[in-house]
Amino acid sequence: MATPTIRQIRAYTVRGGGGDYHDQSGAHWIDDHVSTPMAKYPNYRASRRSFGINVLGSLVVEVEASDGTVGFAVTTGGEPAAWIVENHLARFIEGAKVTDIELMWDQMYNATLYYGRKGLVINTISGVDLALWDLLGKVRQEPVFHLLGGAVRDELQFYATGARPDLAKEMGFIGGKMALHHGPAEGEEGLRKNLEILTDMRAKVGPDFWLMQDCWMSLDVNYATKFATRAWHEAGLKWIEEALSPDDYWGYSELRRNLPRGMLCTTGEHEATRWGFRLLLDMNCCDIIQPDVGWCGGVTELIKISALADAHGVLVVPHGSSVYSYHFVITRHNSPFAEFLMMHPVPDQVVPMFTPLLLEEPVPTKGRLKLPETPGFGVRLNPECKLHRPYTH
Template sequence: MSTPTITHVRAFTVRGGGADYHDQDHGHWIDDHIATPMSKYPEYRQSRQTFGLNVLGTLVVEIEASSGEVGFAVTTGGDIGAWIVEKHLARFVEGQKVTDIEKMWDQMFNGSLFYGRKGIVLNAISGVDLALWDLLGKVRQEPVYHLLGGAVRDELQFYATGARPDLAQQMGFIGGKLPLHHGPAEGEEGLRKNLELLADMRQRVGDDFWLMYDCWMSLDVNYATRLAQKAQEFGLKWIEEALPPDDYWGYAELRRNVPKGMLVTTGEHEATRWGFRMLLEMGCCDIIQPDVGWCGGITELIKISALADAHNALVVPHGSSVYSYHFVITRHNSPFAEFLMMAPQADKVVPMFNPLLLDEPVPVNGRMKVPDRPGFGVRLNPDCALTRPYSR
């Protein structure tokens, strides 16, 4: 049999949830006074949407093969990402064999190096890469995790990210990660409130349930160190993304300063093997957390994970639904996964990229078997209004 080739690449955008999970209605926990790099400005402190966290929207990439199959993937990127896919990246994909994913990734990355390297360009490359893996799985009638070498465990286990770790415990998750609400600009009172919330949650969940703090790039080394040292009393398992992603030196210092046994984690906003090489070689963290929709896709995550394995670091991808599930189930150094609680009050389990994906699996009692369906095993919801802003 001849190998199918790629005939068409298409890029769409959609608003309201999906991969851009910050694109939510008012009143959602994910937008409720969460510390950010913009929290130094009082006018941008209460809502992350006020400084534009929801402006991008979701990018949907479709890739069609000569044999008729269509692979797709979703990430953040909106109109900007769609332009990059349609006007630049498509030339490296159309006409290629569906199996030549490594070559296509290399050409997309090096072809955009003069203006890319990280950020929105890597989001776009990631979206194309994930769609290519979805397409290859559909052509071969196998789930992506089979293509990656097969499962190393029977099921995934999850911790939950959201405002109510106590409810997550009742739902069977192994831990709960809280958003940090107050940053350095809110002074001692803010620090006290952060610790009071942690103390309250520890009292609710008992001693053995994991509790973590997601600081979303909002702190400096001094504040993060003080928070970690004071949080030791309440059994904080890790402090996540405390500093801006380019402050490798600060992360290395923070890791040296945190209490013994507490983990430093980061990498959600890092990209490519070269960015993660900096984190690992400089001793910045114990767990890296690449987002497969932002770091370069599955193709790059394979390399990042191998690099981490050589440094005895765990890889726990940032919550990215099926795109990380298919990877985590195949890797020994990814022993658990993140699930974002996308219900507005974090009081029930709903699909992470709702409403965009159909057949999106969710944990039951904190566990999940990865569905044995071709590709990533999900479909686009036809009720979601896709727009193709830059058709060719």
């Protein structure tokens, strides 16, 4: 049988959750006084939506093969990303064999170097890449994790990110990560409040449950060092995550040296490509890297990032991204567990991360998940979510 080629690529936008999980309405823990780089401005401190964290919305990429098979993926990017797909990247996808994923990635990346390299453009390339892996899995009638070499363990185990690690413990997760609420601009009072929240949660979960703190790029080296040191001694904090600007490799290297022995420094959620992660690894910036497969370059690039990390003795625990990271983590020895974003507003129950956009999205039970053998990434688009195709080619 001849290998199918790609007949068409299409890019859609959709609002309300989905790939852009910050695109929430109403009260939600993910938007409740979380420390950010904008928190130094009082007007933008209480809500991340106030400074526009949800302005892009979700990007949905569909790729249709010559045999009629359709693959798709979702990520963040919205209308600007849809324009890039339809007006620039389509030429490298349409007409290519469904197996030529490495070639398509290289052409997309090099053709956008002059305005890309990171951020929105790599998000967009990631969405296309994930759709191509979904398509290949469906053409071959295999789950993506089979294409990546097969599972190295029977099931995934998870820690939970949300506002209630105590509830996460009851649900069977191995740990809980909270968002930091108060940044350096709120001074000693903010630092005290941060430590009070953490020590209160430690009292609720007991001494052995993992507690981690997500600082979302909002601290400086001195504040991060002071907070981490006290958090280690007062609350047994397991790791401090993304404490600094993703461009401050020198600061991360210093912070890691400053941390109490035994505490982990983690980052990489907003890093991209093997070259960005090479800097983190070569400069000994962290103990765990956390690439988001929907933002770092897709599965094709995550394979290379993971190999680099393995050679440096650094773990890879991808940021969120649901099935797109699950299919990767299950195939890698240096990815021993995964993150689950608790997208329920409280959160007091487990709901699919990309709700309501994806159907049949698997969720962990008692902190564990056995991946189904469904072709591709094993999910479908919810027909009740109205897609908009703002551009055509």
